[in-house]
Amino acid sequence: MKIFYSIVCCFSVLSATAQVEHIGRYETEYDWNTEDFIPVPNAGKGVLIIRAERSLDGNDFTTRFTHLNNEFEETWSKSLEVSKSLFIKGYDFNGDQTYVLFQDRTESRILKIVRVDPYNDSITEFEPRRLTEMEVTNFDVIQNSAVIAGYISNRPAAFVYNMDNEKLVTLNNVYQNKSELLEVKINADSLTFNIAVAVQDEKKDRTVQ
Secondary structure, eight states: OEEEEEEEEEEEEOTTTOOEEEEEEEEEEEETTEEEEEEEEOTTSOEEEEEEEOOSSSSEEEEEEEEEOTTOOEEEEEEEEEETTEEEEEEEEETTEEEEEEEESSOTTOEEEEEEETTTTEEEEEOOOSOOSOEEEEEEEETTEEEEEEEETTEEEEEEEETTTTEEEEOGGGOOTTEEEEEEEEOTTSSOEEEEEEEEOTTOOEEEO
16 A cells, blocks of 8 residues: 655735645655654755665665755756665754664664765765764764764763764763763764763762763
8 A cells, every 4th residue: 555745835824814825745655664764954055855665575775865956856866775684873963964863673783874965966974983882872973973872781872983084983972870861962063072971979960960
């Protein structure tokens, strides 16, 4: 059975008539093997549609990336074959590029980052090494580095993966007992970021670091 999935962009509520002005509409047909259908706004330059489709045959699944302009017209499309053991864990838009994080379903240390650049017709894959088993809760991109944060053995942990030199750096001051990861915040300069962690002392008082 096939159904239609549509994305509608609308804004500008008219105060006099309380009507909503529809700017654009995009519809596409898909069936039940579509696992993910994610629209990622491209900061005023349209939207990138991420669509993951699984099948019963083979060891891979297809992830299709489709870019729509501000009128919701398709301007670019390309697909990538990804191992069936992976699933989409997070995504972020930075500059003119969208970054998608995949994580293995059974071995959480295995990650794949895909950089999608529809304006230069390119898809680039990265596979961070030396990562331990981790429950990923945050994925952000700053400059050309990915900030990956979450929990290892119930402790907050954070890594920075540089996609230029493919080096992985551990942020040691985040990994503490009796603590909770509160926020990963990219600062307004788009060059730095802060990680907020709540730490509980022996008196069960909590402080934010």
